[in-house]
Amino acid sequence: MGIWVSAEYSCLQVQGVSYRAPGTQQNLLNQVTFSLPEKSLGLVYGRSGSGKTTLLQVLGGLAKPTEGSIYIQKTGLDGQLNQSPETLSASKVGIVFQFPERFFLADTVLEELTFGWPRQLEDQLLRQRLVMRLESAIRAVGLSGISLDLNPRSLSDGFKRRLALAVQLVRMPDILLLDEPLAGLDWKARTDVVKLLETLKKERMLIVVSHDLKEISPLVDKAWRMDMGGFLIEEPLFT
Numbered sequence: 097m098g099i100w101v102s103a104e105y106s107c108l109q110v111q112g113v114s115y116r117a118p119g120t121q122q123n124l125l126n127q128v129t130f131s132l133p134e135k136s137l138g139l140v141y142g143r144s145g146s147g148k149t150t151l152l153q154v155l156g157g158l159a160k161p162t163e164g165s166i167y168i169q170k171t172g173l174d175g176q177l178n179q180s181p182e183t184l185s186a187s188k189v190g191i192v193f194q195f196p197e198r199f200f201l202a203d204t205v206l207e208e209l210t211f212g213w214p215r216q217l218e219d220q221l222l223r224q225r226l227v228m229r230l231e232s233a234i235r236a237v238g239l240s241g242i243s244l245d246l247n248p249r250s251l252s253d254g255f256k257r258r259l260a261l262a263v264q265l266v267r268m269p270d271i272l273l274l275d276e277p278l279a280g281l282d283w284k285a286r287t288d289v290v291k292l293l294e295t296l297k298k299e300r301m302l303i304v305v306s307h308d309l310k311e312i313s314p315l316v317d318k319a320w321r322m323d324m325g326g327f328l329i330e331e332p333l334f335t
């Protein structure tokens with residue numbers, strides 16, 4: 097087994113992004129600018145109604161910025177910009193909404209994870225690749241021990257949350273956006289999810305909207321406060 101050293105690293109760059117919902121007069125996001133390197137966790141916190149969820153929707157491609165740009169910049173280890181910036185594609189982003197388990201659609205864990213996949217997969221290679229992605233997502237969230245035939249609604253709250261995360265991981269996103277990932281969980285499940293976020297961060301970028309600053313702070317690489325009106329302000333890390 098060799099050691100593979102990446103010759104470059106990626107950074108998410110959000111530049112002057114504003115968003116106004118169609119038919120409205122007021123910006124919900126105002127000149128939002130920030131960057132986040134790969135394998136790091138960015139925390140967004142702020143008052144209810146300030147625009148945190150709107151930011152996730154814009155980053156995830158569910159709403160188109162009225163102004164500004166969102167891109168990935170690759171940089172060599174020497175600090176040189178390697179290529180021109182790539183516009184962030186929605187297919188590279190997974191969003192886990194608040195209480196994602198409320199939106200489970202299928203009757204088994206397997207169907208929930210493979211929802212939308214073609215029923216008959218003739219192409220063996222594609223089939224193998226999808227199975228590998230499935231196994232890797234299940235492993236990543238620590239669901240390997242459970243039967244894939246279980247009804248998702250029969251799982252404990254913590255396991256439901258893990259499954260919701262796995263549903264996004266199957267898509268192999270480079271960036272995972274999580275809206276209040278600890279909401280509604282008991283202390284044990286919260287501890288498990290925090291551990292899980294720590295593991296997930298080793299492979300990808302995470303942007304987490306949360307009020308639970310104390311529990312998440314050990315994982316945070318960058319923190320921003322969203323002020324009312326959609327103004328994002330970088331804050332020092334909590335210690």
Ligand SMILES: Nc1ncnc2c1ncn2[C@@H]1O[C@H](COP(=O)(O)OP(=O)(O)OP(=O)(O)O)[C@@H](O)[C@H]1O
Nearest residue numbers: 117120124142143144145146147148149150151322
């Ligand atoms: N489609 C829309 N059209 C008009 N206003 C909207 C739309 N979507 C959200 N808003 C408003 O935008 C503001 C920001 O909402 P958002 O849900 O992003 O806030 P939030 O910070 O995530 O709040 P919370 O912490 O309660 O989830 C709110 O005032 C909300 O009412």
